[in-house]
Amino acid sequence: MSDETRTDASDKPRTDASDKPRTDASDKPRMRVNPRITERIAKAIIWSAALLVMVVLLAIIIYILIKGLPVIDWQFLTENPHNMGRDGGVFSTIIGTLMVVAVAIIIAVPFGIGTAFYLAEYTREGLFTRIVRFSAESLAGIPSIVYGLFGFLFFVIYLDLGWSVLSGGLTLAVMILPTIIRTSEEAIITVPRSYREVSFSLGGTKWQTTLKAVFPSALRGVANGIILSIGRCIAETAAVVLTAGSTLRMPTSLFSPTRTMAVHFYILAREGISMENAYGTAALLIILIFIINVVVNALIDRFVAKNR
Amino acid sequence: MSKLREKTPGFIFMALALSSISALALITVFIIVNGAPIIAKVGFIDFVFGMTWAPSEGEFGIFPMILGSVLVTLGAAIIGVPVGICCSIFLAEFAPVPLRGIFRPAIQLLAGIPSVVYGFWGLLFIVPLIRDRLGGPGLSILAGAIILAIMILPTIISISEVSLIALPRHYKEGSLALGLTHWQTIRSVMMPAAKSGIVAAVILGIGRAIGETMAVIMVLGNAVAVPESILDPVRTLTTNIGIEMGYASGEHQQALFATGIVLFVIIMILNLLAQYITTRRPR
Numbered sequence: 001m002s003d004e005t006r007t008d009a010s011d012k013p014r015t016d017a018s019d020k021p022r023t024d025a026s027d028k029p030r031m032r033v034n035p036r037i038t039e040r041i042a043k044a045i046i047w048s049a050a051l052l053v054m055v056v057l058l059a060i061i062i063y064i065l066i067k068g069l070p071v072i073d074w075q076f077l078t079e080n081p082h083n084m085g086r087d088g089g090v091f092s093t094i095i096g097t098l099m100v101v102a103v104a105i106i107i108a109v110p111f112g113i114g115t116a117f118y119l120a121e122y123t124r125e126g127l128f129t130r131i132v133r134f135s136a137e138s139l140a141g142i143p144s145i146v147y148g149l150f151g152f153l154f155f156v157i158y159l160d161l162g163w164s165v166l167s168g169g170l171t172l173a174v175m176i177l178p179t180i181i182r183t184s185e186e187a188i189i190t191v192p193r194s195y196r197e198v199s200f201s202l203g204g205t206k207w208q209t210t211l212k213a214v215f216p217s218a219l220r221g222v223a224n225g226i227i228l229s230i231g232r233c234i235a236e237t238a239a240v241v242l243t244a245g246s247t248l249r250m251p252t253s254l255f256s257p258t259r260t261m262a263v264h265f266y267i268l269a270r271e272g273i274s275m276e277n278a279y280g281t282a283a284l285l286i287i288l289i290f291i292i293n294v295v296v297n298a299l300i301d302r303f304v305a306k307n308r
Numbered sequence: 309m310s311k312l313r314e315k316t317p318g319f320i321f322m323a324l325a326l327s328s329i330s331a332l333a334l335i336t337v338f339i340i341v342n343g344a345p346i347i348a349k350v351g352f353i354d355f356v357f358g359m360t361w362a363p364s365e366g367e368f369g370i371f372p373m374i375l376g377s378v379l380v381t382l383g384a385a386i387i388g389v390p391v392g393i394c395c396s397i398f399l400a401e402f403a404p405v406p407l408r409g410i411f412r413p414a415i416q417l418l419a420g421i422p423s424v425v426y427g428f429w430g431l432l433f434i435v436p437l438i439r440d441r442l443g444g445p446g447l448s449i450l451a452g453a454i455i456l457a458i459m460i461l462p463t464i465i466s467i468s469e470v471s472l473i474a475l476p477r478h479y480k481e482g483s484l485a486l487g488l489t490h491w492q493t494i495r496s497v498m499m500p501a502a503k504s505g506i507v508a509a510v511i512l513g514i515g516r517a518i519g520e521t522m523a524v525i526m527v528l529g530n531a532v533a534v535p536e537s538i539l540d541p542v543r544t545l546t547t548n549i550g551i552e553m554g555y556a557s558g559e560h561q562q563a564l565f566a567t568g569i570v571l572f573v574i575i576m577i578l579n580l581l582a583q584y585i586t587t588r589r590p591r
Binding site: 035036038039042043045046047049050052053054056057059060061063064110111112114115117118119121122123131132134135136137138139141142143144145146147148149150152153154158174177181205206207210231232234235236237238241242262265266269270278282285286289290292293296297 | 313314317318320321322323324325327328329331332334335338339342390391394395397398399402403411413414415416417418420421422423424425426427428429431432433458461488489490491492494495512515516518519520521522525526546549550553554564565568571572575576578579580582583
């Protein structure tokens with residue numbers, strides 16, 4: 001095998017790794033390079049790529065936290081924004097975020113889990129399941145701004161819900177549906193067959209088996225998907241700004257417009273209203289996402305440990 | 309009675325599945341119905357290849373934005389794909405176990421950070437760097453490409469890592485047993501075998517880059533013009549919608565829905581491609 005000298009444009013690290021030593025070692029065009037040297041160079045490139053990514057991630061997080069953490073105090077969390085967000089805190093945007101996310105989760109979870117159970121337990125593979133899977137995959141790839149356009153056209157205008165908590169929540173519900181379907185289906189499929197067999201052999205019906213044997217074991221995986229989706233909702237800006245509006249008033253019902261934290265941050269930063277408060281809001285968002293990630297990982301660890 | 313109770317859940321689950329997927333149909337219908345009239349009025353060729361975007365004068369040509377989207381995404385892919393694939397190899401093959409335990413959640417965190425935060429960081433960090441070191445306004449294709457490269461990393465890394473890990477163990481063992489080095493095994497046995505997964509990862513990453521809005525609004529400069537270098541500002545399809553949707557009305561608004569159609573079609577083609585590649589039986 002003289003793979004070292006073959007160049008393949010599709011694989012960048014390979015050409016990098018094999019080209020350099022070749023010119024160093026000899027001027028013969030098809031000289032075999034010592035595989036140990038290639039190995040070392042490839043390793044070095046791969047390690048440095050990984051290191052680079054870690055450095056960039058840390059740079060982003062530390063930068064935002066250093067600038068933002070000093071801004072966050074009790075007042076920042078509990079006071080409403082004044083003067084377009086220049087003064088005061090972020091309280092009404094926290095409430096707005098909570099309401100929008102709650103609507104999204106309450107709507108998306110039953111549809112998502114129901115679809116997952118249908119795909120995993122209640123049907124055989126066929127044309128219909130292929131269509132469902134295809135749709136879910138396609139929905140997962142649609143950009144959030146397109147969800148925003150759809151939400152604006154359908155919920156805000158067509159259903160006449162206006163810019164509101166409800167419109168925003170429903171739009172996000174459609175957006176996170178594919179995530180919930182996929183993670184729930186995976187969790188259901190990984191429930192060992194023996195659980196179902198034991199339930200059936202004890203005379204359990206299909207529904208009893210689903211409810212009492214499969215669902216409890218899949219619950220952790222399902223919860224993981226839901227928490228992940230909460231994170232996506234909190235982080236979303238484009239879809240929400242077009243459907244929930246951007247008013248700073250405290251939302252009083254599902255039909256009042258609101259501004260979420262991510263939108264608030266975006267407006268503060270883009271319009272240069274208050275860099276200080278922008279940093280504070282960004283730090284708050286990162287902390288929230290961090291907590292969500294920790295919870296998800298703890299869930300996955302317990303899930304994996306339990307299934308071992 | 310008990311028979312009824314047995315039948316109902318199946319029907320309910322099916323109804324839920326049906327309504328879930330009808331979302332895709334609804335999105336398609338609503339975007340197309342609202343955007344198509346303006347494309348019909350302006351003419352498809354003039355809309356897609358028109359060079360002037362002047363909504364107040366009724367001129368709707370989105371070619372500079374299509375070009376903007378393509379250039380920024382291409383830049384993001386050039387930076388992000390090699391780094392992403394290297395990281396996935398790192399995670400699947402080289403990372404010591406404790407490091408893997410840090411690296412993987414870190415990538416998840418990277419995926420979870422709101423896109424506006426990336427944009428903000430780019431605006432304060434990358435943009436001044438480009439302006440001072442390379443010249444130009446700083447708000448540029450390059451800045452957008454760098455930010456998007458970081459944002460598509462989690463997609464590329466996680467999907468290609470999964471496809472590398474999913475390979476049967478004996479591929480690697482057989483190759484090592486034949487005396488190939490670890491790196492030779494990775495690139496001449498494992499990478500070709502995991503190719504479809506890696507290609508799908510790249511396509512999905514590119515899809516994410518094209519679809520990203522809020523982060524790039526902050527760093528691209530958003531000028532509707534054909535750029536002359538990577539240091540020039542551009543506007544993409546997504547940012548066009550994101551910026552103007554707030555105040556547009558009438559035909560202008562319809563033209564933004566039509567921009568959405570073009571974006572939607574591009575993304576659907578990429579999705580189909582990725583799905584085709586991953587579901588195709590391996591040779």
